[in-house]
Amino acid sequence: MNPTIRDYHPSDLPFIYDVCLKTGDSGKDASKLYQDPYLIGHYYAAPYAVLEPDLCFIACVDQKPVGYILGTENTEQFAIRCEKEWFPVLRQRYRIPAEDDESLDARIIRLFHQGILVKPEFLEYPAHLHIDLLPAAQGQGFGRTLIQTFANALRQKDIPAFHLEVGKRNPGAIAFYQKVGFKQIAEFPWSIGFGMKL
Numbered sequence: 001m002n003p004t005i006r007d008y009h010p011s012d013l014p015f016i017y018d019v020c021l022k023t024g025d026s027g028k029d030a031s032k033l034y035q036d037p038y039l040i041g042h043y044y045a046a047p048y049a050v051l052e053p054d055l056c057f058i059a060c061v062d063q064k065p066v067g068y069i070l071g072t073e074n075t076e077q078f079a080i081r082c083e084k085e086w087f088p089v090l091r092q093r094y095r096i097p098a099e100d101d102e103s104l105d106a107r108i109i110r111l112f113h114q115g116i117l118v119k120p121e122f123l124e125y126p127a128h129l130h131i132d133l134l135p136a137a138q139g140q141g142f143g144r145t146l147i148q149t150f151a152n153a154l155r156q157k158d159i160p161a162f163h164l165e166v167g168k169r170n171p172g173a174i175a176f177y178q179k180v181g182f183k184q185i186a187e188f189p190w191s192i193g194f195g196m197k198l
């Protein structure tokens with residue numbers, strides 16, 4: 001077994017969609033929860049890899065991808081860029097669902113129409129990230145190394161701090177973020193905001 005972390009390559013995009021789905025239910029497999037398997041990747045993963053590939057890193061075992069970290073250096077700028085370059089096509093393709101449609105597919109499609117929210121709680125932490133590893137790759141130190149890799153890339157860009165949001169239904173990830181040095185900076189009804197200064 002040869003564990004490595006490398007830069008993103010465009011051929012990784014299908015894999016990123018796949019891992020996003022397989023970890024999309026608060027860290028567990030969400031494949032059975034969505035009619036359209038691409039929805040969560042369209043919102044939580046692909047736009048970062050496509051628009052900010054230099055902040056996307058791939059964990060591999062024997063050259064085979066097993067996980068990723070991706071994000072943006074500036075959430076506000078990223079939200080503006082997504083309005084121009086990412087969401088218009090998705091909004092055409094996925095129309096606003098009926099008000100009484102409470103399916104998970106409908107909830108994600110509403111996010112396409114909402115766009116990326118810039119929450120005031122995170123203004124001092126301009127960058128943000130998403131991290132996901134397949135189950136077989138968890139608990140072996142990849143997560144910690146991916147966070148360090150992402151933080152180093154931000155330091156090289158003189159970014160002062162970064163944040164993330166994690167669902168309260170994901171205690172494993174919450175414990176992980178606390179272990180690797182994040183501080184809680186916000187709390188929302190369903191999630192916790194963590195931040196790290198660089």
Ligand SMILES: CC(C)(COP(=O)(O)OP(=O)(O)OC[C@H]1O[C@@H](n2cnc3c(N)ncnc32)[C@H](O)[C@@H]1OP(=O)(O)O)[C@@H](O)C(=O)NCCC(=O)NCCS
Binds near residue numbers: 132142143167179
């Ligand atoms: C959360 C996740 C990224 C952590 O990565 P990982 O490679 O499993 O974590 P590491 O092996 O690097 O662990 C780093 C530290 O966190 C701790 N940790 C990791 N997962 C933990 C868990 N589920 N419960 C408690 N502690 C945990 C480890 O014990 C380790 O502590 P130590 O340094 O004192 O030994 C990974 O498990 C994952 O992708 N999970 C599914 C997707 C997910 O939930 N993503 C986050 C969405 S917000």
